[in-house]
Amino acid sequence: MNAQPPRIHSATFDPIPRDATPLVVFDLDGTLVDTAPDLTGALNYCLAEAGLPSLDVDAVRPHAGRGARAILQLGFSAAGITADETCLTNQLPRFLDRYNAHIADASMPFSGAVDALERLRGAGFKLAICTNKMEALARRLLVELQIAGYFSAICGSDTFAGRKPDPVHLLGTVSLAGGSAPVSIMVGDTDTDMEAARRAGLRSVLVDFGYDPCPAAHEKADLVVSRFSEIDASTLLRLIETVSAD
Structure with missing residues (x-):
């Protein structure tokens, strides 16, 4: 985990609405599931x-x-x-x-992923999927792995007119999940995920054990974690509430 406090690009964010339910939007391949x-x-x-x-x-x-x-x-x-x-x-x-x-013959959630979903849901967070996998494949995979029920929205590359890093994809996912961008966080493993969050005005968490956590992704991320045990409600709420200059 970063030794430095989370870096928030405050100029891109609107004020946090009162009583808004926080939402965590996960990428799928390389973030939640090793496909x-x-x-x-x-x-x-x-x-x-x-x-x-x-x-x-x-x-x-x-x-x-x-x-x-x-x-x-x-x-x-x-x-x-x-x-x-x-x-x-x-x-x-x-x-x-x-x-x-053969979508779930050998694919499985990364270590600690399901526990993190349980923790966040138990703490009152909404959860969603925003993936550049086609929506039908994403849904099938999540159903086969028996974790589809955690998510208020599952959005793929063909759900909207654009796909990550186009902000329409991420903001559309937030909307379908019943979330609000100022209290939403994108969790992903690539520069595409971090850039999508930047363009959409969401805070971002990079999992550095994923498929392509390149230097550009590290630079854009507000928080970098090396295991799912580092993703908990208190950490994400601090990330949402902290508005500081780079």
Whole structure:
């Protein structure tokens, strides 16, 4: 956890409404759930169909939150092949069908994630999902893992006209969850998540154990944590209530 106090970009925030229920919006892949094993399985299925060598999950994990096209491009690139638009168009349905059928074979919440959801819900927080995964896949994954019931809204890349870092995605999620932006926090693992929070005027928490906690993400985050035990009601309420200059 950062030794320094949370850094709040106060100029972007409206006053906190009285009696507003705090909301925590979570990214999904690489934040709440380690989905890399099943994404790797779908990729390797496509690679095998194309007569190409498979990839190890450790090679895929840093790219697992970037979407199916990026994962396919990674697999073909590793075999020395540039996947053009025709190739991706042909492979994408195969990848998605395979992934949908095996979405929770090996994927599981990160250590402490479900306990954190329980703590926050018990403390009166609302919870939501804002992911660049397609909404139907996100819902299916959460249902399979038996944690869908924690969330007041589950919003994917196709739920709104834009996707993270477009603020319409995050602000739309806040609205559907019945939240208010001044008392909402984005928790994610990438610069895309932190930039979405910045553009939408939300406080942000970066989990540095995720797929792509790059230097830019660290710089934009209001708080950085290394385990879910660091995400509790008192910490997040202080983050909401603290308005200080950088």
